[in-house]
Structure formats: structure tokens, C-alpha cells
Amino acid sequence: MAVYLATQIANHSANRAFAATVDLVAGKAELEVTSPHLPETSFPMVAATNGISAATPIVRGLVTFPDFPSEYLEILGIDVFTNAPFRTFDPASFDAGELDLLRWLGPPGSIALSEEFVARHHLKAGDKIRARLNVIDHNLRVGFILRSKGAPILDSHFAAMDIGWAQELFGRRGELSAIQLRLTNPRDRDNVVTELRKVLPKDSKVTAPAQRTEEVDKMLGGFELNLSAMSLVSLVVGMFLIYNTVSASVARRRHEIGILRSLGVTRLEVRALFLGEAIVLGLFGVVLGLVGGTLLARLLAGAVAETISSLYVLVNVKQVVLEPWSFAFAGTIGLGSVIVSAWLPAQAAANLEPVRALHGSFQEGALWNAFNPSSTWWWNGLLCLALAGSFSFLALSTGPPWLGFAAAFFVLASFSLLVPPLAFRFSAGAGKVFRALRRHRGKAAVEAELAAANLSRALMRNSVTIAALAAAVAMTVGVSVMVFSFRRTVEAWINDTLVADLFVAPASNEIVGPSSFIPPAAVHFLETHPAVETIDTFRDAELSMGAETIAVAVVRGSERRHFQFVRGNGAAIMRRFHDEVCVVVSEAFARHHHLRDGDSIELITPDGAGQFSVAGIFYDYTRDQGIAYMSERNFIRFWHDDRVNSVAVYLKQNASAEALSKAFRAGFSRNGEFVIFSNQSLRVRIFEIFDQTFAVTYVLLTIAVIVAITGIFLSLTILITERSRELAVLRAIGASAGQIRKLLLWETAMIGVLAALVGLASGVCLSLVLTGVINRAFFGWTIRLAFPWRSLAVTPLWIVAAALVAGLVPAWRAGRMILAENLRSE
């Protein structure tokens, strides 16, 4: 439960961090006008539109700092004359605490920073800091402190300066990033929007700032659902454990139950007794879980935020957001799972016949041996597997995508159901083998033979332990197969698409995404260098497609870059790409927007809507939201913008990449303004990002496995307490302490082997669901299945080893038990 809670908190914190960012920027705006090139002259017209009570212009941009590696600031150019009704923060002077307006408006580069940023870099009023933008260093002067107004979260990566100087800094003379608006009457919004459209450029968007948060929430939804689902595995494993614990308690206290029942306690009351106990313990566990979850959340939040930043949007989780509802929700789920898992054992306790319960010679039987693994279990298991198959099919064909998780659940359920009959068979089979061994080689395997018999005698409880461990193993196997396949697929894709020899980009883009541009002189240098055969340019643009914003990569398009198209003749598609008004879209994009080859999409250009046909659909693993590629020629033609974010360089044969890098560095990157990746180093970088993405996944998996192994330890401890009489009898009839220990370790090993085998089998099935269904359904990625055979082969070994380690202490204690005490009741 702690894991589940932690994941929820981490996700929520990331979302809130982003929402806080939006709140901070959008302030109290009710509408926001945005456009890639919003002319500032729109502002007076917008402000004068009927129904607008206040309007303020904004210019924003990102800068990095050569002196503070990996640090960045999002600078908001604000207009203090008009933004009072919007502001959620105040720029204040360092000493006086109020804004010195003359100084705010006055010298260029005067900037207001958060207290946290100032403290982090030991800055004081008047300090100069070098900020890098579009590979040029600018001087900023620490002039003011940003104080948040009411809103508790002030992201330290935010800074503000006067809008005039911001326009100069970002080279956006004549342009605004946004106009924020408040309405005289919020119910009049639609009319106002209609009025605004009349005065605004065609490619402007008028939206409520909250919509941006919604978009991002939607975008992050799949990713976060994945994490939640994975954290639920821990919860399921935990439920198995609770079931085991309560069952053991019922078994141990059957005598007490018998007495209670004979004294007139009703079945209902017995059930209530056990459920009540479970709930009390559960409550304790829930409290522990909440505390643990909160601690764990701090660990996860950073990882989650990093993944989100590298994949989706720049977000900085400054603090973990603890919401009462997430605690309440997690607590309810925790307690709910306690009740569900304690229900069956409590029911069994209630159903005990008082006479049988009190009968002295009563052994394990009543509860455990009463169970006979009939063929029903097989059938139920297979039914679940069939259900998993059908849900997979549905998730892919009709949706909704979360049916994929249902499929994954049924895979786990199916194998859990198969555990008892499998264990029964295994016990019988192992028994036979060991008996045969004994005949041939004497008494060597008596303990093993006994252990095999014991496995089926306490079949139900053992099955639950096995199923719990198997579920954890299955998750591990499933996810590692998925990640491995993913990696292999990406590798193959990179080999095909990442063929340039050198990649050049502004260094700041490494930190804040493609926000800086390469100066034309640098592009020209690379283009005309004698060692260069050809170059390809890359521009990351966000364009409007209807009401949506989509990612568009603008490329010059080299003949040597290969798209792998899902269908069609690649060469023909590329010819169209260069010559016609069209785009090629990624598989994920096509899936998201329900596009097929030959369909067209409507993009909003500065001159109005334009139709772009889809010339082809290609495999791509860069963005789960998908991406469209457009030729540079088309982009310049419709968007009148030829800036580029990065350049890929193809060298002539035998030309030295190192020599070209050196020459470029000497000319343009003396202070590290650019990053230059060789083909090899870019691959390494891509896989760094890839691994970072799955870091959270591994954390969650490790926790699931730890929970499962703790489960083995707990189960064995209970087992020994419960079977103390039986073990004592064994000792009394001549078994040595060593033999008892051996017996127990054999049992543990068998549990481990069974769990590993079942886990592997169900893990492989799960990996099919994860790669083939969930990834396709959520992200639209085609991943070719590949198995990490070596690590799969090792899995049973470490599971058995881990099980043995967990069994060591209980076994050792069993060897040391005091005979007389345990035999007294016999």
C-alpha cells in the first residue's frame, strides 16, 4: 500500500508542479491568447474588445547558465502596469521588500529571481549572471526577489523581468508570447472568444489556461496509469500475504474457535472476530503504509519528474504534494484489501464445526486438507487466460486502452489459480522422484520426500505463498522482457534512422528542450565545410491542429535518412514528402488521431488553415504522443520561419568527424555554446534517456520482489509455529535438529522453484500483454518481442536462493525448539 500511495503522491506532485507552473504564469487569467508569432499590435485591440475587464501581455522564454551547469530559468516578461489583476507573485526589492519601479523599468537585464534560486547560487542584489540563449551569452543583473502571493509553490526555475527588456533579450521585438485576459462576465466567454477571433491573427488560440493543465494531464495519463498499475502489484502481493496470515491464525486457533463456538458464540460472531482482528492489524498496517508511502514518495517524485521532463514537459517537482484525499483513498484501498483477503479465512473459521475443531487428534486437515485440487481450478485458470486474451483483443481493436491492464490482471489471476493444482502435481511428482532416489541411494532424500509431501498437505496456504511470489516474479519477468524488447526495437530503429555522423545543437537545448536556435552562420559553416557531404536540419515546432497542439519536426530531409514506413514504397513517399504539401506521421501519431495513409490533417498557418495530406506512416519511438514530419521547404513556405534547432551532418567518406568537431568548436563553441554528438555518443545519450525513463519502473519492481520475499519469510515463520507439534513429534521419533532444518529448507526451495517456474510462465504471458497490448494501446508503439534469455534463465536461481535465505532463520529456530513444551498437548 505504501508503494501505491507513494506512486499516487509522486504522480500527483508532478501534475501539481506543472499545474502550479501554469497557475504562476497564467495567474488569475480567465482566457489566454497564444500564437507562435503573436504580433504585439494585437494587444490594444484585444484589450479594447467588449467583455474584457483586464488584459496583460506576456513574453516568455528559457535561458540556461554557462556558469551553473544544468540550471535553467523560465523568464516571464511581465507588464507591471497592466498585470495587477493577474499576478500571483510580486517582484520585490532585496532590501525594502517593495518594487522599485524606476529600477524595474530601467536598466536592461534587471531580473527578479526566486529566493530559492538566489540562495542556491549564493547571489546578492546587483550581481551579474551570464545567461545563455540561442548560443549567445547575455548579462542579467540580479535586481529583485520574487515573492509569491498566496500560492505557496513558487518554482525556483521562474524569473520575471520587464516585458520590454524581455522582448529584447529573447529577440522578440514586435511579438508577444501570450495575452492574458479577465472577463467582465465569465458567462460571456463564448461571445468574447468570437469577438477576439475577429481581431486576432488566424493562427492564434484563445483558451482557458486550465486547458493547458488538462492537456498535460491527459498526456501524462497513460504514463501515470502504468505506474499506478505497477504499484498495485505490490498491493496484490500484499493481499496474498494477508490471506496467508489470517489463514494461519485460523488454523492455529481452531481449538479456541471450538471452545468459543461451544460456548454459544455464533458463526457470524466468529467471522466478525477474525475480520475485526484483521482490520485492527490492517489499520496498523495502513498507518505504517501511509508513513512509509510518504517517505517513499519523496524518493519517487524526483524520478517521476525526471522521466516526465525528458519525455513530455519541463517540470520541476519542488515539493511533494500531500493531499488528504490521496491518503484517504490509499487508506481505503489498503483497508479494503485487508477485508477482501481476510474474508475467506474468516469464512472458513466461521464454518468450522465445533466438535471437529475441539477434537484432540485434529491435525491440519480441517482447514487445509479439506481442499482437494479438483479440475475446476484448471478450468478456472484457463478461463482467466482466455479472458486475458479477449481483453487484449478488445484493448487493441475497440479500446478503451485500460482493458490492457485488465488483461494483465487476468494473466496474473490465471496463473495464481493454476498454482494449487500445479503444486499438487509437483508434490506428487517430486514425492515419486525422491522415493525412487531413496530406493537407489538409501535415506539421503528422506527430508526432501517429506517436504514434497508437506507441500501438498498444506496445499492452500503454500499455494498462496507461491502465487504471491510468482506474481512478483511474473511482474519482474514481464517488465524486463518488455523493456528489453523495447530497447532492442529502439536499437534497430536507431540503426536505421540515426545515420548521420555528427549532430550539433545549442547546449541549452540539452537542459530545457529545443528552445534555442542555431545561428545561420553556424549552419552555413557546416553546410559548406569541405569534409561535409550534406546536412539535415531539424526544427522542433509546436503547431495547432484544430484546437490541439501537435509536435512537428521540420527537416530538410537527407537522402541518407531512412524512415521505416509501416506501409508503402519508402522512396515514393519521400519524393512526395519533398515535393508536395504533405507530412509523414509517426505510428503513434496516426493512432492518436485515427489517421491512415492518404488522409489529411488541417494545420493552422499564420495565413489560415491549410490541408496537409498524410504521405506515410513511419515507425518512431521518440514520443508517445506521436510526431509529424514536415519538409523545411513547406514550413518556410507556410510559416515563414527558417530557424533550426539542430543539424545532422553527413561526412564525406574518410572525412574525420573529430577534425570537423574541432573546427566547429573553434569557430562557434569556444564557451561550450553547442553540444556536438558523434553518432556513437548520441546513441549512448538516447539510451541514457531510455534507461532514465524506466528507472521508476525498476524501483517499483524491486519493491514488489522485496515484499514477496518478506512474504516467504513470514509464511515460513507462521508455518513453523503452527506445525510445532508435528515437528516435535518428528524430533521425538528420532529426527535430528539438522534434519528438521533440512526438511524446512527443502520445503522453502520447492516453494521457490514452483514460484519461479509459474512466475516465468506467467511473466512471459504478461510480457506479451505489456509489449503487444498495453504499449500499443496506450502509446501506439510497435515493439518487436525479444527475450533476454540469459537473465530469464537466471531468474529461478535467484528466486530459489532468495527463498532459501528467507527460510534460513525460521528453519534454524525450528531446529532449536523445546520438545516437551510442544508435545505437552499431544
Add this chain to the structure above:
Amino acid sequence: MKRTFFVRLNARPHERTVAASLCEARWLRCAAHPPCVGVASRVAATGLLLFASLCAAADWKIAEPGWRYEFPRDHHAHRDFKTEWWYFTGNIFDADGHRFGYELTFFRQGITPFAERDPKSSRFIVDDLKFAHFALTDVSKQTFRFEQKTSRGAFGEAGFDDGKRLAWIENWTLATNGDDAFDLMASSEAGTIHLHLRATKPPVVHGENGISVKAAAVRYASHYYSIPRMQTTGEFFANGKSHPFRGESWFDHEWASGQLAENQVGWDWICLQWEDGTELMLYQMRLENGEPDASSSGTWIAQNGETTHLRSSDFRMTPIAFWKSKASGAKYPISWRVTLAGQQTEFVVRAAVENQELALGPITYWEGAIDASGTRHGRAIKGRGYLELTGYAGPLRELSR
């Protein structure tokens, strides 16, 4: 010796429409650079600007002796100087004879020296801070309203000197109308006022040799002239009705790059239009020890426009009645006995309304319509005018020495 002054440009909560602009950014503030020890300039204006401007950067032109005044040229903006204002006050009467007082002032506070401005740079860059005060006193109802406006002026909604308009912020405007006439307009929640002012006397230059000296060192000075009497007509539009007005105004225009002297805490300024066709302007800079500064001065203007410069030794101002503001707690000397021994003149001034305080923050000041009566050369004289009192509401300067 570093010091800092504040000027708070903020209105009362209900006046927010006006002040919304300077909004929460309420402080105008500037720290003096060590070399520029200050001098206050005049006086007439609320001098907000002077407080604000404080630093006479080397890049700004300094008011120096020998300035040759030329009109209408000097009605226009002097952008080489850091600080400038156009200051109108007047006593006007409606058709029923009810008396009103008004004040409308436009301030220009230079941020970037003129030579350093880049005409191609972002239009949002503010080279001159623009703000204005408008106050209206209803003497018969004993009420007083005041407002403030400021604007970035990025889209021409505020600015200075476009040929016809000398200064404007949205719908508050000051425009020339020929060489010796001005049109004023200002709107408030209560309504809109239009005033047409025509000079009945020529401009009067204050001080000596073209500068009004503010402190011992001559270079701390301003260029300062007044049109001491302007026939005023106009209308006040409210609730769909127009109310005509008629009366007399006083116009002050002052520009400088100087500042308030360190030991000066505020000033008292009086302008009076006597019924005999003469006028008087007096100001005294008050020192920390309560004494008037020796650089205090004034001007007596004869019927024919001839002026007599008055030095601080030529007059004495003694407070005789006080009014305590509930808003700021300040105790203002709203009534004075003034003696000009050399001119055989003695008179008393009294506020037409007690509360004419512009509660605009730390430098809250009092500026309002007054009546004066006394004797000159043995004959009774009567007049009306305006009184300005600064430095009474808490410390005028917040210093960080």
C-alpha cells in the same frame, strides 16, 4: 552616504481604477548615487518627481544659469532633463456660484537618458515614466476626491509632446490651443471635466538668471516658470448632464535633474491670485531642525506682469491652525500668517476645505484650495489660490544611509 527615497504612487482601495496601473508595483524609488547630493526643486509641484528622481545622473542635463526662456517652445517637453511636470491648479465656479478647486498634474520621470534611447528597441521599454494626479475639491459640500493614473504608453496611450498634446495618459490630456492657451481633460468615476485655459498674463520665470536654485550649490536647481493667471472655462459631464464652469487657474512648468537636499524634510508652497490683479508665489524648504532653508524664495507679480524676486529673508510664514488627517495621522498647518516686511504686506491664508489630502502612500501630501486676506501698503487685499504641504505624513524620505 547612500540614501533612498520612496515615492508611493498608490491610491486608496476604492480608487483602484486609477491606480491599478502602478498597481501593486507601488513604489517609485531610487537610490541616490554618492556624487549627487540632492536638492529639492521647487516646490510648487507635489515634487513627487523630485523625490522620485533623486539621481542626477551625469547623462542628464543639469539646470544651469542663463537659460533663455522662449514661448511657446518651453511649454513643450524638455527630454534632456530627467524630471519634468506640468502643474495646473485653479479655483472655479459653477453656474450657481458654487466654488470648486481642481488640480491636474502630469509628471515625466526619465528612466533612460535621451541620448541613450534606441528608437528601434522594444516599444514596451519605458524611457519616461508617465503619471498624473487629478484632484477635485467641492467647497460648498466640503468634499475632496483624488485619483492617479499611470501607463506604460507602449501603444501611444500615454506620452509627452506629440506636437499638440503636451502630455496625456489615456483620457487625461493636456493640449496646447494656440500659443497661450491650454485644453485640459480628465475623467474620474464621478464624471469628465473639460477645461479651457487662456493666459491673461505672460509667463513668469522664477528665481534668478533663469534658474530656481534649490540649495547652496548653484548646479542643484531647476528651470521653473508659471503662468500665474489663466481665465478658465469648461464643463463637467456627469450622469448625462453638462455643468458649465468658470474661474481662474495657475500653471506651473518645471524641469530639472536635481534633487532634494539631504537635510530638507519637506516644503510649504503657496500660490495666490489677488483680487487687485497681482499674484504671489512663495515656497519654503523645511529643514530637519524645523527651520526654513535659506534657499526658500518667492515671486511677487505686479498687475503689469513685472516680477519681484523674494529671498528667504524677505518673508516669514507662520502656521496658525492645523488639521489632523485621520487617514495618515499627519498634522497639516492648513492656515498661515505670512509677512512680507519689505513690501508692507501681511495676510492670512486658510484652507477652503480642511481635508484636501492626497493619501498616496509614504509621501502623502496635502494640496488644496485656499482663501487669503490681509493688508498691503495699508490697504485690504483678498485672494484665492492653492497651498501645498509635503513632508508631514510620516517621514517624507525613507532613508537608508
